[in-house]
Amino acid sequence: MYTLEFLDDPHVFLAAAEPLLSAEPVRCTVIASVTARHLRGGASRPAGAPEPWWLVVRDAGGTVVGAGMRTAPLPPYPPYFVAMPDDAARLVARTLHERGEAVEIVNGFVPTIDVLVAETLVLAGGTATETERTSLYELTDLVEPTGVPGHLRVARDDEVDLVQGWFDAFGPDASEQAGRVDPHPAIETRESTAARIAAGDVWLWETPDGVPAGVTAFNPASFGVARVGPVFTPKEHRGHGYAAAGVAAISRRLLDEGARVCLFADAQNTTSTGVYVRLGFRPIAETGGLRLDRLDNRGR
Structure with missing residues (x-):
């Protein structure tokens, strides 16, 4: 019923x-923006990282009904999938x-990742944890x-180490x-952080006395949608409201450029989700991650 095309x-x-990316630009923001970064040459691949691949899923009539990729530059190199029919996920x-x-x-x-992981465990054995x-x-x-002290400014090339430390944290x-207790995998290499700074996609909130107090980054618009993140204080x-002010300022810039604006927030982190809701963000889909403790992974 479905066919898969793995592409390098x-x-x-x-x-x-x-057709899928343009029809669902917000839901496909991660795949679209990461692919765009590869095309710009801003995606570094450390030694030993597997070669990236992208996936197109088609139904019996040839319509694209799903997509995925495995492009993460750092271990454990998790693949990422947008929503697709359950049988396609299997x-x-x-x-x-x-x-x-x-x-x-x-x-x-x-539920695509839930279905995919359940099928994987049928084949390989083991368990999965969220x-x-x-x-x-x-x-x-x-x-x-209003009333947040300080201002937002673009990160400088000599602040790569500062920004990288915050991204790692x-x-x-x-x-x-x-x-x-299971943190999100590392999100950037030092090289990719430097490329994002050079592109002007990383901004710092600076206090009135000139101290950098937090970072708000964004992914430029792909198919008309820009994604804010990561955000870290x-x-x-x-x-002090620095994160809220930074996200609002970046969002205003992106809106003024004609982009739709989205972001991801941890469903269990009521502090950050509360900030985003007060700024005017509304949830449209559930996403997440699952760790597989597969029998054929053990001992590696």
Whole structure:
């Protein structure tokens, strides 16, 4: 009923998946923006990282009904999947198993990842645990906060180490706030962080006395949709509204450029989700991650 096309060329993938990406630009924001970064040359691949692939899923009539990718530059290199029919998700699981791909974490849309992981465990044995449950939010009517001291400015090339440290702290801190012990995998290499800064996609909130107090980054618009993130404020600077002000300022810039704006937020982190809802973001889909403790992964 379904056919799968695994592709190693992002140009070919975009041409094949364009009907889906353009029809569902918010829900496909991760795949579209990551692929665009590959095309710009801003996606680094450390030594030992597997070669990236993209996936197009078609139904019996040839219509694109799903997509995925495995492009993460850092271990455990989790694949990512947008929503697709359950039978298609099962076919993806069987095909990855036949390809011999050792998948430890699967990220993407619910219930697709739940179905895919369940089928994988039928084939390989083992168990699965949830690493995170997130929601995809789209900005409807921006409510900009007032009275927050300081201002937003673009990050400088000499601030790569500062930004990288905050990006590395993002996962553990987000997990701590949500009451989890399994942090989100690292999100950027130093090279990709430097590329994002050079492109002007990373901004810092600076206090009135000139101290950087947090970071708000964004992914440029793909198919008309820009995605904010990551957003991080170190513990010593929290409680002053810097993150809310940074997200609002970046969102205003993106809206003024004609983009729709979205972001992901941890469903269990009531602090961050509360901020985004007050700014005017509304949840439109459930996403997350699952860790597989497969029998054929053990001992590796």
